[in-house]
Amino acid sequence: MKSLLIRLYTLSVLTVRELLRQNVLYLILIPALLTLLTLPLFANLTFEEQIKFMRDFCFGTMSVFGIFLAIIATAQSVANDIEQKTILTVLAKPMGRWEYLMGKGLGIGFVTFLALLILGLLSAGLFFLQEPKLFESAAANATQPLTPQDWQELHHQLWNPALLIAMGILYLKLLLVIGFTLLLSTVASSSLFTIFTSLMIYMIGHLQSTAREWATSVDSVSIGVKWAIRIAAVLLPDMSFYEGADRILLGTGASWMLWIQPLSYTLLNLAWMLGLATWLLESRDFR
Amino acid sequence: MKRLLLLLLVVVCLLGKVALEILSISIPHPSELPWGKRFQQKAIQGVLGGFRGVIADLSWLNVTLDWESRQWVRLQENIWVSTRIQPESLLFWDVGAWHLAWNAALGEKNDVMELSSERRRQKEEFWVEQGRLLLEEGILYHPTSFKLWLQLGWLHQQRRHDYQSAYDCFLKASTLPGAPSYVARLAGYALEKQGKMPEAIEFWHHLLETSTRPADRDMIEKRLLKLEKDSTLPPLKSLP
Numbered sequence: 001m002k003s004l005l006i007r008l009y010t011l012s013v014l015t016v017r018e019l020l021r022q023n024v025l026y027l028i029l030i031p032a033l034l035t036l037l038t039l040p041l042f043a044n045l046t047f048e049e050q051i052k053f054m055r056d057f058c059f060g061t062m063s064v065f066g067i068f069l070a071i072i073a074t075a076q077s078v079a080n081d082i083e084q085k086t087i088l089t090v091l092a093k094p095m096g097r098w099e100y101l102m103g104k105g106l107g108i109g110f111v112t113f114l115a116l117l118i119l120g121l122l123s124a125g126l127f128f129l130q131e132p133k134l135f136e137s138a139a140a141n142a143t144q145p146l147t148p149q150d151w152q153e154l155h156h157q158l159w160n161p162a163l164l165i166a167m168g169i170l171y172l173k174l175l176l177v178i179g180f181t182l183l184l185s186t187v188a189s190s191s192l193f194t195i196f197t198s199l200m201i202y203m204i205g206h207l208q209s210t211a212r213e214w215a216t217s218v219d220s221v222s223i224g225v226k227w228a229i230r231i232a233a234v235l236l237p238d239m240s241f242y243e244g245a246d247r248i249l250l251g252t253g254a255s256w257m258l259w260i261q262p263l264s265y266t267l268l269n270l271a272w273m274l275g276l277a278t279w280l281l282e283s284r285d286f287r
Numbered sequence: 288m289k290r291l292l293l294l295l296l297v298v299v300c301l302l303g304k305v306a307l308e309i310l311s312i313s314i315p316h317p318s319e320l321p322w323g324k325r326f327q328q329k330a331i332q333g334v335l336g337g338f339r340g341v342i343a344d345l346s347w348l349n350v351t352l353d354w355e356s357r358q359w360v361r362l363q364e365n366i367w368v369s370t371r372i373q374p375e376s377l378l379f380w381d382v383g384a385w386h387l388a389w390n391a392a393l394g395e396k397n398d399v400m401e402l403s404s405e406r407r408r409q410k411e412e413f414w415v416e417q418g419r420l421l422l423e424e425g426i427l428y429h430p431t432s433f434k435l436w437l438q439l440g441w442l443h444q445q446r447r448h449d450y451q452s453a454y455d456c457f458l459k460a461s462t463l464p465g466a467p468s469y470v471a472r473l474a475g476y477a478l479e480k481q482g483k484m485p486e487a488i489e490f491w492h493h494l495l496e497t498s499t500r501p502a503d504r505d506m507i508e509k510r511l512l513k514l515e516k517d518s519t520l521p522p523l524k525s526l527p
Contacts, residue, residue, distance in 0.1 A: 042348065049347065052378060056340030064338050210329045234305055240329075241307075249340065250375050265307050272300030279293045 007095055008103050015077060015107025022080075024073050029115055032065035036119065039126050047138035051157055054130065055249050058123035059163075062116055063170055069115055070174045071198045073108050074181035079191035088286055098278040105182055105274070112174050120167055127158060134158065162248045165258055169245040172266040176237055177202060179266075179273040186280045205239035208232055241265040324427075331372055343373035350386065359391040363417060370425070380425030381438050388418025388442050415446045436460035437470055440477070450480040468503045475510070488514050 019025055039057050081087040090100060138154055139146055146154075181198040188194040208229075215221050215229040244258035335342055346368040353362035366383035373379065395401070395410035422439045429435055440456030443449045454477035461471035471494055478487040491514065495507045 042344075045348070045351065048378060049344075049351075049382075052340075052376065053344045053347075056344050060338040060341040207326070207329045210325050214326075234301055246340075246375060250377075261307070265304070268300050268303045268307065272297045272304065275293045275296040275300065279290060279297070282290070 004099065007099055008106060011090070011095075011100065011103025012107035012110060015104050016110055018080075019073050019077065019108070019111050022076065024076060025069065025111055025115060028065050028069045028072070029118065032061050032115075032119055033122060035061050035065075036122050036126065040130065046141060047134055047154070048157075050130075050134055050137070052250075054127060055163070058119075058126070059166065059170070059245070059249055062119045062123070062167070065119070066112060066116060066170065066174050067177055067202065070108065070112050070177040071181050071195055071202075073111060074104075074178050075185055075188075075191040075194035075198065077104055077108060078182065078185035079188070079194065082286065085286075091286075096278075097281045098274060101182060101186070101274060101277050101281065105178055105270075108178050108182075109175055112178065113171065116167065116171055116174075131158060157251075160248075160251075166245040166248040168259060169242050169248075169262050172262045173239070173242040173245075176266050176269055179270045180237060183273045183277040183280075186277045186284065201236060202239070204232070205237045208236055209238050209240035237269055238265075327371070328374060335372070340373055340376075343369045343376065343379070346372070347379065350383070354386055354390055357394050359394060359414065362386055362391060366421065370421070374425075374428045377425075377429055377432055377434055380421060380429070381434055384418040384422040384425070384438055384442065386418075387421060388415045388446050392418070392446065415442070418442055418446070431463055433460040433463035433466035433470060436463065437466070437473075440473065444477060444480070450477045453477040454481070468498065468500060472503075472506065472510075479514070484514065 036058060039054065042053060042057070045053060081090070087100075091097065135151075135154060142150075177198065180201055181194060184197055184201075185191070185194045188197070211229050212233050215226045241262050244262065248258065331339060346365045349365040350362055350369065353359070353365060366379065366386065369376075369379045370383060392411045392414035395414060396407055398407060398410075401407050401410070419439070419442055422435055422442060425435045426432075426439070436456050437460040440453045440460060443456060444453035454474050457470055457474035457477055460466055461474060475487055475490050475494060478490055488511065491507055491511045495504060495511065498504050498507060
């Protein structure tokens with residue numbers, strides 16, 4: 001068990017080093033940071049509108065750049081190993097192919113976490129800098145002097161701890177994206193194919209729950225279409241499991257329970273994806 | 288053997304995934320939106336990804352600018368874009384309807400460039416109607432939000448002087464989760480505005496029975512005393 005953990009640790013550290021050396025993290029992180037730094041330019045709104053805008057802006061930046069990072073880093077990492085034949089050296093060691101995939105996934109997961117952490121800290125810094133101006137405008141627009149309770153409410157709106165849950169849900173979503181990109185990269189011959197297919201799967205993932213609901217509740221849908229949607233539902237990820245993050249951002253629902261469903265869904269998906277990816281990798285001939 | 292185990296793991300996890308998805312479907316969907324609108328929303332979510340909220344907000348920034356420059360048609364277009372991209376945001380429906388039914392309508396009513404008072408009245412009515420339609424559409428997306436019903440009630444009361452519809456909306460809003468206690472009282476005032484004094488008195492009595500907060504009970508009692516004192520007058524004359 002200890003040796004397994006050491007192998008996984010070594011492989012994930014190697015993956016992190018490789019990603020840092022390839023500058024994938026910086027290439028995605030720098031535009032994301034620059035995007036976040038434009039936030040103070042949009043300050044012509046009421047308190048409520050401004051809070052919503054700041055949350056959407058910071059979370060949107062984390063989400064979009066996070067997804068690009070997860071897909072590009074995963075697609076590049078495995079494709080490079082295959083292209084440069086590094087995979088032969090790695091797999092020649094006493095190491096299972098699932099260990100190789102898991103080590104890769106852990107390394108990419110760590111880099112994604114690092115990126116989210118940096119973007120999250122910068123967002124918090126921007127919130128902190130905007131705070132006095134925001135409270136000033138809230139006090140100026142209020143019809144009567146604000147009570148200590150009102151101030152507490154305003155403070156809570158800005159520094160709502162539920163935002164951490166939203167970030168956690170976003171991270172789970174990124175782990176799922178890493179999972180299916182890793183699965184695709186075990187069969188794909190080019191990283192470009194993996195990147196585009198992963199993006200398509202990500203988009204379909206947003207539509208599939210509604211398609212499934214439609215197929216099960218509308219009688220006029222043909223049996224062929226119903227079965228096609230069912231098969232797609234089994235194989236493709238359903239991104240509606242991560243909508244809790246949107247609800248938190250809009251202030252329409254925040255509970256620690258929002259974690260449970262996306263967490264269990266991500267773990268189940270990662271497990272079958274890892275199993276299938278291992279199988280596919282074992283069937284693949286790298287000579 | 289190893290491959291068989293792998294296959295088993297894949298099948299078991301896939302079954303678990305399907306079970307989770309079936310469970311999530313069996314939870315009743317609060318929205319009564321038609322399928323077309325639901326697909327539209329999900330497609331926008333998929334294509335714009337995390338930046339959906341930001342794009343909706345940027346369009347909303349233009350709403351504020353259009354309001355300042357009194358560009359009512361452009362204002363409505365930008366409200367339309369924001370509400371289509373992110374209909375989950377209550378703010379867009381609520382404040383958007385206020386812009387249309389109050390700011391745009393009053394802007395047209397007081398437009399010094401329009402000489403015909405009839406045309407000014409028609410334009411005012413048009414924008415009030417647009418505000419009403421926007422709120423009614425917003426309610427489709429947020430059927431359990433008291434805020435939109437409350438805003439619709441205000442719109443009927445202040446902009447259309449339709450007190451019966453205002454009463455219906457305030458009453459509906461008061462039954463929804465999170466509604467403050469004053470919302471139910473607004474329904475009582477709307478009944479009074481219609482001159483339906485016996486019904487209003489009965490309503491206030493019922494509200495008194497169901498209210499638990501001392502401050503609310505105090506206000507209702509005062510209102511009832513006033514109404515019962517004035518009820519000897521013909522209903523319409525007892526209005527403030």
